[in-house]
Amino acid sequence: MAKKDNFEEYAQLEEYISQEEISRIKSELLTCSEINTSLTGTIVELDKNFAKSILVTTNDMVVDDHGLIFDAFIFAAANYVAQAAINKEFSVVIGSKCFFYAPLKIGDVLELEARALFDETSKKRDVKVVGYTKEIKMFEATIQIVTTEEHIFKLKRPPLTAAKPAEDPNASAAATMANPEAMASALIASMGK
Template sequence: MQLNTHLNIDTSLCGKVVKLEDNYSEVLLHTTVHMCADAQRLVHGGFVFGAADYAAMSAVNDPYVVLGASSCKFTAPVKVGDAVLCKASVVSEKGKKKEVDVQAFVNAKLVFEGSFTTFVLDKHVLD
């Protein structure tokens, strides 16, 4: 299957799609020192959220998908050097609206979970 959305994203910041199926994707984020928030090497949560968002968009896999809302929680810290695997599944669809659930893991430990409300538009959001 071919990725059809977010084709210009910086994968060093948002992760790389490593698995893509209908209504499902996995994004792997290798955390780096550039994502570090403090002297103890805690990764800023925005990078984990970005990878989860990218996974949600990839699961929908439409060129005109946009994020409308999200609800999430961070369940464990991520540190520099961790590999974060985000697993995204489209769980419902109504018209242009698709709900996507995402879970992120470091090894087998859950570090993030969220629900993303996406919309598939008829044209680019900036047009």
């Protein structure tokens, strides 16, 4: 069945973009080079601070016998197109605010457009992502992305002192962990803007 799904997915993609154009765009993409585009969508347009993708929903994304698509695939597609709009080799999502206006079902085609905001020299960027199926707005998000000079795993970790210590000395280990905002601030500070 997987071969049939892949053929049908490509056939639907052909309505939007040629195989040659997919190859050209892939050669220009600096981000997410090893991503599985059958699960995150295919970038069909790429420009400075802009990217557009097509996500063809498949059996691998279904969560029930009604053909409902798991919303995490929609977010993954939005994340991918957002990173493509910035198109830096090393970037990571640090926050998002998203809205799912309607569910997707198997066979739906989701078109996502991402526009990166702020100056492209900024390490922290907001990206506005909007998704449509048959001209109906299905999804909208603002995704915050930080770009780095090297892979996130090679960066020096920010000190835990950036977080406010727990007031109760008997508090659980989870309570003493840094909050996400403090960690993001420390990460940005460690990069030396």
